[in-house]
Amino acid sequence: MSKLNITVCMGSSCFARGNQENLAFIEEYIQKNGLNAEIDLEGMRCENNCAKGPNIYINGVEYNEVDIDKLKGILDRECEWINKTQSTP
Numbered sequence: 001m002s003k004l005n006i007t008v009c010m011g012s013s014c015f016a017r018g019n020q021e022n023l024a025f026i027e028e029y030i031q032k033n034g035l036n037a038e039i040d041l042e043g044m045r046c047e048n049n050c051a052k053g054p055n056i057y058i059n060g061v062e063y064n065e066v067d068i069d070k071l072k073g074i075l076d077r078e079c080e081w082i083n084k085t086q087s088t089p
């Protein structure tokens, strides 16, 4: 199974408008759920899509106006297959 790639826009607009908190939440989510080996987390520069920010990309899919509530739903959904894989004997 391939890894989940999460890319967080670290441009000043996205960062100031929520991605600083979103990044901390993702790091905590990875730690809490023991997903270090399954998730690649990286930052990216501004893609000139600031008006829709904060922006986060997961396996190439773009998510806009991401806040903690939205992020939790996305991570729970995206990580479902990992949890299933881990619980399989």
Ligand code: FES
Residues within 6 Å of the ligand: 009, 010, 011, 012, 013, 014, 015, 045, 046, 047, 048, 049, 050, 053, 055
């Ligand atoms: S700062 Fe994120 S798209 Fe510009």
